Amino acid sequence: MEGSSAAMDKQDEVNITPGNVDILFKDVMSEDWKLSSEEFLRFPLDPEVENDVRRNVPKSIFSVVNPTQLEGQTSLAGVSVRALNLIDLHPSVASSTRFRDFASGGWVHPGSTPLAHRYGGHQFGWWAEQLGDGRAHLLGHYVNRNGSWWELQLKGSGKTPYSRSGDGRAVIRSSVREFLAAEAMHALGFRTSRSASIVVGEELALRDQFYNGNLKMEKLAVVLRLAPTWFRFGSLEILARRKEIVELQLLLDHIIEKHFKSIAITDPDRYVNLFSKIVEETAEMIAQWQSVGFTHGVMNTDNMSVASVTIDYGPFGFLDAYDPDFIPNSSDDEGMYSYRNQPKVGYNNLQRLADALRPLLSPSQMQQIKHVLAGFHIHFQNAYLQLFARKLGFQNSKIEDETLVQNLLDIMEDTKADLTMTFWEFGNLSVEEIESKKVPKNFWSLPKILKHNKFDSFLSQYKLRLHEDNSNEETRQSIMASANPRYVLRNWIAQQVIEKVEQGNYSELDQVLNILNSPFSTQPIAEKKGFASPPPKWSKTLRVSCSS
Ligand code: AMP
Ligand code: MG
Secondary structure, three states, X not given: OHHHOHHHHHHHHHOOOOOOHHHOEOOOOOOOOXXXXXXXXXXXXXXXXXXXXXXXOOOOOEEEOOOOOOOOOOEEEEEOHHHHHHOOEOHHHHHOHHHHHHOOOOOOOOOOOOEXXXXXXXXXXXXEEEOOOOOEEEEEEEEOOOXXXXXXXXXXXXXXXXXXXXXXXXXXXXXXXXXXXXXXXXHOOOOEOEEEEEEEEEEEEEEEOOOOOOEEEEEEEEEEEEXXXXXXXXXXXXXXXXXXXXXHHHHHHHHHHHHOOOOOOOOOOHHHHHHHHHHHHHHHHXXXXXXXXXXXXXXXXXXXXXXOOEOOOOOOXXXXXXXXXXXXXXXXXXXXXXXXXXXXXXXXXXXXXXXXXXXXXXXXXXXXXXXHHHOHHXXXXXXXXXXXXXXXXXXXXXXXXXXXXXXXXXXXXXXXXXHHHHHHHHHOOOXXXXXXXXXXXXXXXXXXXXXOOOHHHHHHHHHHHHHHOOOOHHHHHHHHHHHOOOOOOOHHHHHHHHHHHXXXXXXXXXXXXXXXXXXXXXXXXXXXXXXXXXXOHHHHHOOEOOOO
């Protein structure tokens, strides 16, 4: 979608310099800071008002429901200045009590009618019926100074009609992970929702972190998050499944009008065109994930954004050693959502989205949809090869690169080389140095692959390919430096932050956010923390689950 690319977000950010930072609002109370729910209130709304019981909600897109403030004292544990910037807010809002209340559900902005969205979804391959925002509140939409549309949502902000058996809350552990991951993905240049702030409270909730009967009281948090839209594949699936065709068409037309401006709302083929865009952009998003070893962990259709941005960060993980069978979610016994499976799952999820469009398509449009879906693999491959071409320092990508990339990944798999650091180290030596196998002492991942019996043949192919690229060493290294991060949000890094935040110490959160905001630049503080060193032994036993 047009308004959602990382490039667009960056545009929004660069307009601000220390010199003109004063054009930003210092508080959410300011009269001209215009948050509104108007566009959402046009949709069919749930007429019931009983909000803290599980119920089936027919023929509605939203239920009106206020957030429930966290009990006890609340503290703003972190803000992302970059994300605040997207909604025209000055970094100093962080010191305002009103902002903290706003960002944790304690104060509702006058322009906002908080809403919980009704959606369904396929979870682990099965239709899960009605799901919905069980612990999230859509506060409204904000159109920023550049005309970009952002939707503000709280997560962990209390019960809604969609809470099922849940308590409507989110623990610190999952909130910190989501807060950091979204901003880290953005800094990598990838399609993602954003995190503006995280507030922690004194209230506790019972969680069985590994579903093994080991119950624990955990502290809670609320994240204020932003996305171009929070509608998901599951938003459309529930309407199609329940044969609520009027509502389905209303929602689809809204999505097109607001978020896909290149598609004419009067075009009889608009749903085919919409599908085509979503196929292309979802392929791009998943290729981005693969390129850094990001594994989402819960690729249910309710976690797939129609804006093709990464949403609902839960038991995700970044690969350390390259292992295509990596499964970050300890509840995913069969590895359905392993790193390797992500493109295939993306395709299957798009098939579910196509099923949801079917009631509005003619037989010939259904045929077109099939063709469009069949193109997923090509879009994925193109995006994937473009990303990997840059990771290898080429100016352009070629279809033949697939074998070269795969050969390198196979070597990395065999030698358990670290995905992030191998590429980084590879890009920080000249080809000549690599060939002579003289590697600086502090390089710890590249030496693993140099010893592999297929490495020399890989390197000869690589040199030929560089020659064809008409490049030189300087260009090669500068492309690689902009494509290969030195720091990613490894589980152990997130874990250390979580432990600090649970103890009420928030400085580590801010430091790690700052480091991940510039993942391509070597930073002394990050080096000291070991973020570019081999993962510590204790990190091998870390597990994450859906419990959050
Ligand atoms: P997730 O796995 O976080 O994407 O959530 C799947 C579904 O369960 C969504 O409908 C969530 O809103 C709901 N859910 C997850 N955790 C809770 C909770 N603690 N309270 C209420 N609903 C929840
Ligand atoms: Mg979800």
